[in-house]
Amino acid sequence: MQDQNSLVEYGSRRVIITITAVVCALLEIIDTTIVNVAISDMRGSLGATLNEVSWVITAYAIANVIIVPMTSWLAQQFGRTNYFAASIILFTVSSFLCGNASSINELILFRFLQGLGGGALLVTSQTIITEIFPVEKRGMAQAIYMLGVIVGPTLGPPVGGYIIEHYAWPYIFYINIPVGILATLLTIRYVKSPKYADKRKPSEVDWLGIGLLALAVGCLQYILEKGQEEDWFSNSTIVVLAVLAVLGFFFFIWRELTFKYPIVELRVLKNSNLRIGVILSFIMGFGLYGSTFVIPVYTQSLLGWNAQQTGMLMVPSALMIAFMMPIIGQLIQKGVSQKLLITGGFIIFFIFCMGCYYIITPSTGGENFFWVLMIRGVGLGFLAVPVSVMSLSTLKGQQIGQGAAFSGMMRQLGGSFGVAMISTFISRQNMVHRSTLVSKLDMYNPDVQQRVEQLKASFIAKGQPVNIAEGSAYKLLDGTIGVQSTVLSYMDVFLYVGVMFLLCVPIVIFFVKRSKNKVSMAEAAH
Structure with missing residues (x-):
């Protein structure tokens, strides 16, 4: 295996590789939310029902969650540079095919392929950025990466709203093409690949593990995306898929713990910091995607805003996150306790939720949201980088890639759980409050x-x-x-999400162990 230090870059090469990786991660994340504002246009253009066109979102999410845990292993099999470049090409070509789709079934298929390419970009970008920085600067490296991950979901709606307002829905996919071509060329030219000593022969590949993982997370993601729409467990399809998901996860765990060459190394979860980090990543995803979902729904359904107005409301929060990231990265590099920063982040996000709880009325305007959304930006800034660094801080070598994959998958799943549970909760609380x-x-x-x-x-x-x-x-x-x-239902959402974040504080205080090093994020994903 290649010496980690030989992957560290300096000067313009580091800048070029960092920009390439961040842009790829940003493209992937933006594409998870950019189509949300184009649903009605797609319906009209392709003659699809709302149920059919919602699969455009679902297919991408399912592909994302399936591929993320396998990225570390796939990078070993095919080489980091080859795998990253191939993922960008798949994402770019699929974007072109999505824009040219002539039927809803074609668009769903191409979105699934786009999700396979995009999910791979997410974790591989994190690994590349981590490796090109010296160990003592990896807190800043994580800040740069998390900037794309956290800002991306917020940028999707305003970018999509602008494109829909001034052009047509295929252009939300076409904008990926020039960026993807440039990123591919830069990857081939600049990104180094570690020398892996442990490639598998076809007979040693965990094909059954791959199949069980795809089955389990695919079924789970479908349930989360479609549960509310299909009335949860009163629908026979949801019941069957829930049984398949449980059995799939059970046999997947058994397979990975007994097979000589597992596709996902579950034993890495023995590390207590990673276990806590995975839980916190899930909750952070819940809050990030949940708040990105609930505020636009509120402004559009109750205040009558269009997609572009709603998207622009979220921009100050995204800018605040961008402002906070390098500051938090510097604090981590100087040895400020990650535990302290994470605790502060959960408390600040709780304050954001309580602020929304108190300001929401049938006539709440955009100016009322400004300061609470700025608080949201500060809270996510305090959480994103420290949670990521803390999760990986006591891992070494090959374990870091597996840890990054687990964290990425749980953040995505947390977002899916957040959106599914919040939409269900709002509709049910709405009936309760109406009855009262x-x-x-x-x-x-x-x-x-x-x-x-x-x-x-x-x-x-x-x-x-x-x-x-x-x-x-x-x-x-x-x-x-x-x-x-409806207003009372939204108030309940913010109250309960806020309490959930506040309950994380004692978990962080009592269970997170401090690493002996400032940022001990040694050799990433090999």
């Missing part, structure tokens, strides 16, 4: 009768007949109840 509000609306109450008469009078003044005006008054009252119950 209606039960308190006694039509014999003089105040209620007075309100109905006021509304009725206003409709009569606008020229409506008396009998129609009364119906309009009751309809408006019902609409007001609907808005109030």
